[in-house]
Amino acid sequence: MRDELFLRGQKVPMTKEVVRALALERLVLPGAAHLIDVGAGTGSVALEAALRFPKLNVTAIERNPVALELIAENRQRLGCNNVAVIAGIAPLPLADKADAIFIGGSGGHLTDLIDWALMMLNPGGRLVMTFILLNNLNDALSHLDRLAHSQTFAISQLDCVQLQLSTLTPLGSGHYFKPNNPTYLISCHKEPRNVRAS
Secondary structure (H helix, E strand, C coil), rough: CEEEEEECCCCCCCCCCCHHHHHHHHHHCCCCCCEEEEECCCHHHHHHHHCCCCCCCEEECCCHHHHHHHHHHHHHHHHHEEEEEEECCCCCCCCEEEEEECCCCCCHHHHHHHHHHHHEEEEEEEEEEEEEHHHHHHHHHHHHHHHHHHHCCCEEEEEEEEECCCCEECCEEEEEEEEECCCEEEEEEEEEEEEEEE
């Protein structure tokens, strides 16, 4: 979906089109029953997933009141009745586990969010996270590595890519490619084995 299809606020982050496309691909949503979008912002990931997969139940979690208004407006405009919006700060208790979880904003609780996400995922589920800050990227990779080596969770297919996009932009009588900030995308798979027996 084009970014222009979403209503946007000046101070509300949005996962951009190209990053969103890769994130949705890595979430492996065909056949999934439930997606959780943490730090949903404008709701672009949750809403595009809901439109692509009408049978998918989507839970969008967001704490910013301005962003919550935007999600509600975008959900209504796009007719996404399969998206439930929760005003709150994750990690938080939810009734249903998920087959896929996307973390687009951590609010300073990144390692707690990763632990919560892996607990909330059904065996075989996918976790995808995006960052623009290097320290968040490093913290996430280090924490996932610690979890894997401690055998707290069985994690496989751990992957990380950097996306560096540039957009054709007018300049005087010509054009140039205006660079955007790099975005880092981590994805991993929760194996059927869960917590090690003590």
